[in-house]
Amino acid sequence: MNELHIPLETTKLENGLRVVISPDRTAPVATLGVYYNIGFRLEPRGRSGFAHLFEHMMFQGSEHAGKMMHIKLINSSGGVLNGSTHYDVTNYYESIPSNAVERVLWLEADRMRALKVDDENLRNQRDVVKEEVRVNVLNQPYGGFPWLDLPPIAFRNWANAHNFYGDFADLDAASLDDVQQFFRTYYSPANAVLLMVGDITPDEGFVLARRYFGSIPPGPPLPKADVGEPPFEGVRRGEVEEKFGTLPAFAVGYRAPERRTSDWHALAMLDHALYGGRAGRVYRQLVLEQQIAVDTAGGIQYPVGDLFDYNGPTLLVSRVLHKPEYSPDQALDAFDAVIDAVRQHGIEQSELEQVKVKFRSEYVSSLEGGHGASIPRYGLMHYLACFTLFDNDPSLVNSILEGFLQVTPEQVRAAAQRYLDPNRRAIVFRKPTKKAAD
Amino acid sequence: MATVQLSDPFAQVPSLGPERPVVWPARTRRKLANGLEVVLVESHTIPKFAGELYFRSGNAAAAAKAPGLAEITATVVRTGTEKRSSRQIEEDLRRIGADVGTSAGADTSAIGFNGLTEFSTDLLNLVAELAQQASFPADEFERERRQMIEGLRIARTTPSFLASERMRRILFGAHPYAIIAPTETQVKEYRLGQLVEFYRTHYTPGNALLIAVGDFAAPQMMEQIERIFGSWKPATVPVVPDTTLPELHGRHVHLVHLPESVQTQLVVANHAITRKHPDWLRLALANSIYGGAFNSRLIMNIREQKGYTYSPRSGVHALRQHGYFSVNAAVRNDVVAASLTEIFYEIDRMRSLAVAEDELSDARTYMSGVFSLGLATQDGLASQLSTVYLNELPDNELETYRQRVRTLSAADVLAAARAYFDSANAQIIVVGDRGQIGDQAGLFGEVTEYSAEPE
Numbered sequence: 039m040n041e042l043h044i045p046l047e048t049t050k051l052e053n054g055l056r057v058v059i060s061p062d063r064t065a066p067v068a069t070l071g072v073y074y075n076i077g078f079r080l081e082p083r084g085r086s087g088f089a090h091l092f093e094h095m096m097f098q099g100s101e102h103a104g105k106m107m108h109i110k111l112i113n114s115s116g117g118v119l120n121g122s123t124h125y126d127v128t129n130y131y132e133s134i135p136s137n138a139v140e141r142v143l144w145l146e147a148d149r150m151r152a153l154k155v156d157d158e159n160l161r162n163q164r165d166v167v168k169e170e171v172r173v174n175v176l177n178q179p180y181g182g183f184p185w186l187d188l189p190p191i192a193f194r195n196w197a198n199a200h201n202f203y204g205d206f207a208d209l210d211a212a213s214l215d216d217v218q219q220f221f222r223t224y225y226s227p228a229n230a231v232l233l234m235v236g237d238i239t240p241d242e243g244f245v246l247a248r249r250y251f252g253s254i255p256p257g258p259p260l261p262k263a264d265v266g267e268p269p270f271e272g273v274r275r276g277e278v279e280e281k282f283g284t285l286p287a288f289a290v291g292y293r294a295p296e297r298r299t300s301d302w303h304a305l306a307m308l309d310h311a312l313y314g315g316r317a318g319r320v321y322r323q324l325v326l327e328q329q330i331a332v333d334t335a336g337g338i339q340y341p342v343g344d345l346f347d348y349n350g351p352t353l354l355v356s357r358v359l360h361k362p363e364y365s366p367d368q369a370l371d372a373f374d375a376v377i378d379a380v381r382q383h384g385i386e387q388s389e390l391e392q393v394k395v396k397f398r399s400e401y402v403s404s405l406e407g408g409h410g411a412s413i414p415r416y417g418l419m420h421y422l423a424c425f426t427l428f429d430n431d432p433s434l435v436n437s438i439l440e441g442f443l444q445v446t447p448e449q450v451r452a453a454a455q456r457y458l459d460p461n462r463r464a465i466v467f468r469k470p471t472k473k474a475a476d
Numbered sequence: 477m478a479t480v481q482l483s484d485p486f487a488q489v490p491s492l493g494p495e496r497p498v499v500w501p502a503r504t505r506r507k508l509a510n511g512l513e514v515v516l517v518e519s520h521t522i523p524k525f526a527g528e529l530y531f532r533s534g535n536a537a538a539a540a541k542a543p544g545l546a547e548i549t550a551t552v553v554r555t556g557t558e559k560r561s562s563r564q565i566e567e568d569l570r571r572i573g574a575d576v577g578t579s580a581g582a583d584t585s586a587i588g589f590n591g592l593t594e595f596s597t598d599l600l601n602l603v604a605e606l607a608q609q610a611s612f613p614a615d616e617f618e619r620e621r622r623q624m625i626e627g628l629r630i631a632r633t634t635p636s637f638l639a640s641e642r643m644r645r646i647l648f649g650a651h652p653y654a655i656i657a658p659t660e661t662q663v664k665e666y667r668l669g670q671l672v673e674f675y676r677t678h679y680t681p682g683n684a685l686l687i688a689v690g691d692f693a694a695p696q697m698m699e700q701i702e703r704i705f706g707s708w709k710p711a712t713v714p715v716v717p718d719t720t721l722p723e724l725h726g727r728h729v730h731l732v733h734l735p736e737s738v739q740t741q742l743v744v745a746n747h748a749i750t751r752k753h754p755d756w757l758r759l760a761l762a763n764s765i766y767g768g769a770f771n772s773r774l775i776m777n778i779r780e781q782k783g784y785t786y787s788p789r790s791g792v793h794a795l796r797q798h799g800y801f802s803v804n805a806a807v808r809n810d811v812v813a814a815s816l817t818e819i820f821y822e823i824d825r826m827r828s829l830a831v832a833e834d835e836l837s838d839a840r841t842y843m844s845g846v847f848s849l850g851l852a853t854q855d856g857l858a859s860q861l862s863t864v865y866l867n868e869l870p871d872n873e874l875e876t877y878r879q880r881v882r883t884l885s886a887a888d889v890l891a892a893a894r895a896y897f898d899s900a901n902a903q904i905i906v907v908g909d910r911g912q913i914g915d916q917a918g919l920f921g922e923v924t925e926y927s928a929e930p931e
Contacts (some may be wrong), residue, residue, distance in 0.1 A: 064521055105780070116846060144490050166779055170786035177739040178629050178634065181636055249485050317566035317567050326563075391571075395572065402524060
């Protein structure tokens, strides 16, 4: 019941490109993706927001497919496409009827081989990205809270602590040279994995991968990067103005353990016990029972990532929007009482058993969906990519559940004591500048 | 894969291979003696199942009594039954690895569910309990009432919400579809008895449609559903009367002043059609060429050429009794006029000139291809089945869709654009800071100004 048997075949081309194929003939469609092992953590200093801006540039033209061609060729094949930038990876993906697989590989290979963009493309996408930042952050209530607010308070290394969406001055400073330099440095076959999930046989897929990607030069060795953080000491506090919303809010970040350690397994179960929907302890206590908060949410990398897709210092995040009749300190005290209870007593055996069933159920769903129904098996592709790039073992997608299902209540309590330390954490408050109507 | 081995594999875009047939799974349908309509589809992609129990009554059904009543009713439904407390419900769901979501839109109320197949009996029992034996605890109601008020306060600082709210008021006038959310005062006036009455009247088997998709054997699942839902008592099915819509003559600008806005949310909208209308498919194709797909004209123009906005989109929206066409874009404050000019230029081009054969063919392939993606997941199938059966479309809708798309012509697209992209009478909603927008909005019609605060 707990073991999954998702079929997988993998190969590695001479230039270092890894290829992972998971065939499934349920429907005549496939989801394809190329993941590069570079995210916003490693963008150049003085160029905040660059990894994401660069992601936009990858749709602006390559040697044989000029501007607009990439999007047009996918849509006119009956497919959809997008890309996204994360802490440690950037992805480009397409869901298509399976008769377009070869065309998609041609396009992905062409832009891995030779990005071809000009100053006008850069100016255009810089404008587009600024409107993206406005619509998602600057012109929204609680925009960027807390994913842009916490890292600068929690972290000391610029790699982990800067504004990932980008200061507008840095976006303005980005040049075409920066674009080509970033491309040459990080967008090499050896720093990438190609994924094909759905209606494609491994034999066909490997032949096509070799045909289109095989001749791409391996590229220079990757530069050494330091994403290390000094030990997390003390309580780091910060404040950010909330211009639109009228509810006060705070977020807390605790350092999360490294992936694939026993602490990680235990903290994942604790994370679920705390934040798993309306049964989670934080929501139940703060929203349903004490009615101090209006909304609570959280998790490892919440809300821009999850348990599996990070490869560097990261946070277990809590986000609380509370009623204005409670002071931020009162609301924080109520939150701390919930955390203190799990530090003192851990969680109950029956609670842990429930969490395990729910965790397993959600994991299975995330493999099939993960991005709505428009990108079938996005989650499977995403986890295969992370397990390949970070762990060099895509088959973890079948075996990873095991470690979580073996966690004991004692391990959960120990993880709570080690990681949810009231004296080692970051807290950011969103302070409304407007008063509530009442 | 039909490919010719070339010396330079990049010299030419690979042509599309032969299509594999798209085969829609069989539906198992039954109407139970109490009137409950059931539609089941097997999909064995993951060891789970998902579905919706719909009631064909939403906020529109109670708009005269209390706007938003269906929504607060749905919210409180999940907080207690005659057998289980709120906490018990949430813990039981976690124990079986399931999720339940209760919600209401304009035309329907729904109890959505998904869970592991191994616990399907437990989950269906809970869904049946929520549908028949909700207990409406007074303290849970009071908490949800406050939650709703706080949620509305946040929504009223969100540009996209303010734009939709204004647009629906303008398009629908006295029709219940005009109201997408209640005011705080209206929420404060809800009485528990109103919720209970809405529930008793509308959560009935004759008003319901149960759709389930997943890893089960349909005959056994049907038996199980009969066992669990068969004893549900029938009741009279309520009828929601239609109301005529306001006639909109000429372009008019509706400016919602949101102080300190660093961007302007634009919506251009007009009346269109329902999902059952014979013109639906042609209109959907016209929309996909205009602004419904990434490579559509609008997006290529105001995003990829001009960089005015991040995610402009147009859409055709079908409610049960009426529909509308709308264009949305969040743009830089200093290009409000420039963006509206391009939005109308592209609308007028769709209305004036027949689309070229290659663009038409690309758009048809796009629509039929994207439709087939729905086949690959349980959620995708459930959503397509909902469209078919809630709108009472023909039983073979899924099977014939792609073929019908392929027969559409440039004349169909032109006719649909002329009929439903109502350039001359379009309503323009502009949400932003009045001072930043300046006189740009007034170039497009008489301006009526509104506050972001509710009336």
